[in-house]
Amino acid sequence: MTAAFARLLQRHWWRPRLTPLTALLAPSAGVVGAVAARRRTGARAQPLPVPVIVVGNVIVGGAGKTPTVIALVALLRSWGLAPGIVSRGHGRADAGALLLDATTPADAATPAAFGDEPLLMHLRTGAPVAVARQRREAALGLLAAHPEVDVIVADDGLQHHALARDIELVVFDGRGIGNGWPLPAGPLRERADAIWPTGADTPPRFILVNGRWPAPPARALPAPRERCFEARRSLGGALSLADWSRGATATREALLALRGRPLLAAAGIGDPERFFAMLEAEGLAIARLPLTDHASFDPLPWPVGTDDVIVTEKDAVKLARRPLGRTRVWVATLDFGLPDDLARALRDALPARPRSA
Template sequence: MSKTAAPSWQARVEAAWLRRGPLAWALLPLSGLYATLALSRAWLFRLGLLRRERLPVPVIVVGNVIAGGAGKTPTTMAIVAHLLARGRRPAIVSRGYGRQSDHLALVTPASDAREVGDEPLLMALRTGVPVAVGADRVAAGRTVLAAHPEVDVIVCDDGLQHLRLCRDIEVLVFDERGAGNGWWLPAGPLRDSARRRADLVLYNASAPSTPRPGWLAQRALRGALPLAAWGSGGGTPRPLEAFAGRPVLAVAGVAHPERFFRMLEAAGLRLERRPLPDHHDYQQGLPWDGWDGDVVLVTEKDAVKLRSAGDPRIWVVALDFMPDPGFYAALDSVLSRRLHD
């Protein structure tokens, strides 16, 4: 049996968002206020009272309508890989949630995750395309275009609610939670209407979790690389089955660490689980100091913050995220139409 830490307050709140229990009912009046403010702001943009700004290249926005990770970043990287394969020259813009500064910045492989954010740094390392971060996505887009004039399409990670940025395609991502209990924050998980328009819907789940038509994405763990080999971009991943029968500590500072743990266990590993808060900062030390096993498995999102760690026990497990081919065909079709409108 694997050892599991007690659920965090974040996990308890997210569990409450899946049902309409006493806590959700108590918070419902605040949800009405949140929804009114969010919908009123959207109408101000539609009426032209708040100004949208358009960049000189097509913009694909990837986002979700619920709080917490639904798979936006893996979707963004998958779309970028597809655009590269089609001969396009994409760039990524992102807010850089969880970083210690709010200034505009171009992300390089040598960037510090604390300054640019762990997800933007991971996207830069995995995709090799230009990445810019900034709370103002319009300014971030202009910054990356000025630095890389060859860019001909921008993919915005988590930008559905950043309405000032004009977009040509909206991709809405759901995970297995769907719309949760269907209520807005804080009584439920919704930060936007579950019925909001979108050009494409992608389910980061084994089956659709809402009535909306869309495509499924498959998730698979690729294998594990020693931290040093992962950081240098070399080496052949070791099959996860090679760690079966050995003491393994699994560490995940992501929105839903249980997904990572379940996938490792499905590969036959017996784990001690160490869930950490999303965007966990490792500057205070390694949370497994004193653990006497010889294998520590971490996600790539954790690895970008551990590159200077000298612990040879750290192995990095990469995620392969594979949307259905029909999703890419639909994306190509919509993008082609937008370019010729």
């Protein structure tokens, strides 16, 4: 599939009903939905000795899983827990298990080794992160290396049914479920009826909407309204890439100081337009440079001699050790918070399971 056709198809996904183009793909979508359902119902996962909270989505592309994991780790710590993170590590060449923690040498903690999102989650939280294609393998390795971990947060593990879970937190953005069809006719990884499963053995599931919903022309969400929560999301501030790499704190003053300065905004995330709109809402004058999700930034995607570039933290992890010439790179940070009513619901649902179980 060419990039141009992929962009065209995605524009059709986010319409409320099938179009002539997506209708042609509906038979294939039925197969995808049936296979996903079979995998879900046929899964027999063995529980882990600590509770597991899975953060995932049922749409392709970015919906805000990474900031949700970061916020969730902070919430769990505020309860006196010691969370660890497991993830696949998108883009890694090695499918085996690998551990990222405070003992990992700086020259080994790279996006190529761990993936951009696991590296960012570790940098932002300090929590140990285990990556592997098989999330259970990652979880067992994490628990063996860090016996203090008493709860696991699984990043992007909703469809990884070999990993037992105690709570599922499903993340959407303001686009909702698009036309409500599975791939390739729509943006869903599963059938729409899988968004709210009703089986007796289904773990507690909560919906986190990363943005205002429904945003026209989004379809209604097939889930109880009382189990749907809206995240708090805004730009927190900005700082230079060098300061960000040293762990300095972003400030609103630095972000607002970029007003009136020509900026190239580059974003290799699932929905670059969301980032661009947030920058413009802060009064920044930007030229847009949308990139594919998980873009490598090798080579640098902007013209030689570009003065100022602003990026997301997910992209900053891939630029931190790169020679940038005369270009000044700024990092815009995200202020993302879980709503209080969701926090209470999660605490009520979290099982008490001693590590020795």
